[in-house]
Amino acid sequence: MRKFYLLMLGFLISQQFYSQTPDENIEMKGLIAKEMNAFTKKMITYNINPNTLNYNLQYQRMDVTLDPAVYHISGSVTSHFKPNQNMASIYFDLSDLLVVSQVQYHGTDLTFQQLPTKEIKIDFPASIAANTLDSLTIHYSGAPLAGNAFSTSLQSGVPILCTLSEPYGAQEWFPTKQSMNDKMERFDFKITTPSQYNVAANGKLMSETLLPGSQKLTFWRTAYPTAAYLIAVAITNFIKLNDTMGSPPFPFVNYIYPSTNADPVSMANIEWTKDVMNTFETYFGPYPFRNEKYGHMQFKFGGGMEHQTMTSVGSWSKGLIAHELAHQWFGDKVTCGTWNDIWLNEGFATFGAILANEKLLMTHTEFKDFMLSEINNITSASDGSTYVPDAELSNVSRIFNNRLTYAKGAYILRMIKWILGDTVFYQALKDYHARPNLAYNYTRTSDFNVSLLQSTGKDFTGFFNDWLYGEGYPSYVTKWKQTGNQILFKVSQTQSHPSVSFFEMLLPIKVNGTGGETAYFVLNHTSDNQYFLENVSFPVASVEFNYEYQILEKNSTVLQDNTLSVSSVDKEDFALYPNPAQNELYLKGMNKSAAYSIHAADGKLVRRGVYQPGRTIGISELVPGTYIFTVNNQKIKFIKY
Template structure:
């Protein structure tokens, strides 16, 4: 039995390895195909007429690698007095002639735009017919190749390549009503294209294929695949009939590959059950091999590298999402690629149930930067980002499914498929509107945060329980730790007990939220989003919280560490100025009384001497003292020579100017052991890295009890705030990660070893300590530091004075925490003033304030 399970898992994992590459295959084929293709902006004139029917003749000369073509075009004026038409066609093709109503038309052909001057002015709704004849060398998206030493000709026009071989509107928003595609090639070749094959005719030593596409189609979905194929014919059976399913296979691959296409009719049946009937049921569906490393969802006939299962189901999904309903422009490409990618997940679910669905989606997680909405559609690589347009976009549908519920989700898809966008184009807002109408839910924030917003939620959570009158009360605290937007999502909370498990659904939409649950049985474990319906990061036990006061951000852990790297690279570090870079690798409280007992969280050997106190969690408060207090309690229990010391750490930050350039950290240290601790030194260690970490300077001001590092006009420092502290020690450590050795830490802490060199650049770290103290058994002591930033030395020292004042007046008990502060004007722009002015006034406390305005003559201005 174990062998069977293992083999099944390995088989499924192997399948997933192919799935993981689907976005890569699909996107890379398009990216590389258009590395030299220029983005085409719609000309203003192209908004003035609608395309109707095309009859497109292409004569392919494989020997000369050239084509000649004729486009018979029907279109309709959208304005009065229309007297010209703009078409996109590459300048490498020459225009032979253009005529309408048996009259020759003049034209200009520059920069891939063909401007046709009509024979008269046309009114709104009036039909226009014209014929364009052209010839020459096609553009980069019309390929002349060989396969197995035989001629191979193929096209791949998405996003902006249709103009490389026929005159068109090169954007997806104006679909042709229908198109005939008549292609003449040498006699041994087979032409596969859109729609149904109407006829083949032999003309001397050539053969002409006539394909008819009678459904609306965007220009980039028109395609040719030409080769001496061997054709496999299957059928998709449905109520009322059958439809041909064609596979155009390289003859040399036919015997090895033909059976791999047998799954396509099954895929058609499965996807039709999810999305509604296959949208081109009156014609066909097919796959034609071509030479690029992926697939392309050409309407009714996918072009693909080979019969890879998940690539085939991806491209088939596009027949609904991309071909039947096409993104209006490539800003909204996720409506094509995200939907097709989630089609792969549904196929995995069909084959392997819930395990298949979630395993597949796990393989598609993207936890990086970027919006699904494509701002810059001039870059094909950005449009077809595998991470964003495919993988993350598929997660949006996965999350939406759980938010609205399974039955509602599939009802949304079927109503979307039958909406007025059927055989037309759509935007995110069009799809969102249908989602809201069907579900009855307000989903604006969902789409805003996931389509237009960046990143994803990072959930830190902690929980405990207590007994109360025979019940078990579970307290849960969830913090969204990401720096970016706060996400609003329902979250499944699963609590396991001895008798089973219960799942509660909570709404989480704030930086920090607390929840209470009542159980009949003792909880064993609590899991956030057990089935992984949210694209997220999760860390159990809230270990890190950010102070963020708009000028300085500092990551604070629950066990004595600061900065980026402890714990596990989770923190954002110290960012100052707020729009700048991280300036702190890591930092830590440090104390000790000998070389055998120095307690800190060392980055060098990853030894964390501090341990979070059991049954405690990091807590966040918004008080009338500061704008944000972060409190945590931890001990020295992880140190092998633990003396049973407990540290109650509280850090404070303010969002009002001029207090935004520092954060105060206060340590209340208690000796809970039964022995006195003599010769105790206590300090704050910070491995600041400002700009290039090898080019930092270090300096100190002993009168101010301040040590600081600088580079690139950024100054970051530590200030000891206790005025009665014993013998401040200012220690500079050069290459601390290399030299921060356990055996000599006490020498640094007590000032016996100091590499302080103010004129030397290097990888400095700062240590500001004080001592010696005696901490008797049962006694406590307090020590406080400020972490300060400045964009010059004067600002650093001014902020240090403000930090000292706040400490003196608040943390030592004085009432007025805003010494000598009145209302201040923090921002005034523009200066000098034009017709408008922006003024920001900071008030140190809640109070009534009177604001008056005076002109340059000193006269009061009434507003």
């Protein structure tokens, strides 16, 4: 699984740079042309390789010799596996450019075949029973396919070896299982190198041992489930920086070039990682790999790669640091289960970088300018779905498409946040990656949808059908007229692509008064040419639509229209939504202030209040159960969970 992050002109470098670059995007990831050509035929096959479905890969130990000055790998990988059915042979993904010399099994040699499909098939002397933990060792050597999965180069004249395996490169340098249905529970690196080099890798550094002949054995171990494409090493004359971060603290470990250590800007940005970690722990929950570490290992490529616990970086911009750190929750702890759902990795990480912009890097004005640039990027074409259809999986650049996978994927999350409110949304994100069936596992969009329903009581199926599986975006015309203390809106919508007939959405409206007053309304837009009547207590000077870029739209307009008639308003049904609800309720069909009460199912009064149009009713302090909401002699039953 190979992914190469291309730093495009206009990559995020500073908050000043953000505001000066209207077409800037959070991060530009793609694949260089030769890699796309090399792996095009593998994309559909390796979502799930059917030959590896008959076992679970429990553990791997890599014992290899590597020298950054020599393009070569030799050694062995021991794999512990558990068949889920009786099994007479086993397959591993492995490039046929690497020569397997021996397969050892309980002290004997097994017969094997290296296949042109980049697999090794190994036959057992007798069938292994289902659910029997077993192991074997593959000895191999050779020069891996040239590219990013395994690469040597120079930094300041010193040899460096590094790996970057997304999406399908792990098999280029070690035998493993790349199907996106089975993470390894544990992985050990035992890497022998010339003693002048330091080895960085996933997990926790267990030991470094000097060997005869000016050699060194470095032992890293990760005990968290890990996808094959997130296994990585980097080797050169690194300077090792050992620090702590978080509360309570855990290791913050960086392996950097000597030239980076001498650069105060890079060092300041590395230190800034602590700030963004604190922010992400606040909004996303505790860092998922606290028992090991977080850190960076520098590598030869421009950009970065979210290798679990040890991000590989080629530069030190804050946007890059934030994006890759967000991946530790979204992409590493929970990992997209197919490349169709790559937005679950990249859209979420892009949203994380946006969060860092909002909370740490930008003023309010700068952030609004940045979000407008994101909208302009997403709407620069009228088609394309964030979900990657099977027919497009052969195009690697389509999978890692900045406009659709990264930017629109992040905006989908921004709109969910707008619909739910910040408190409910961020709790739902924490719930998503913490659920026992999802944590440290592969996930699909359907899993995220179910998790949202469990957390919020709201079904986002229709939303995902429009925004994720559908293509394009809406444009709105909002007409308004003030009559006394009321303001009438009429909203129409057109769609940029025929795959979506109508985008149902809560519309953000800001009303500005002639004396500087403001009022905010949320219009539940469910049909074209829909009317809304709201109360406003001051003379209206202007109306703003999508005033904080809460939703994705393009070329929308707002017009004052004195021909609108209040008699045209369709009376909406009186209702509370969402129902069931966790923290907030919206009241539909009530356009004026009114006293309300909430009673428990046994008739006990638990709340009195005054409803204000356009504002939510907070219920977070209520004990889960059934309640009766009463306003203007109308009663509605709702469930608090």
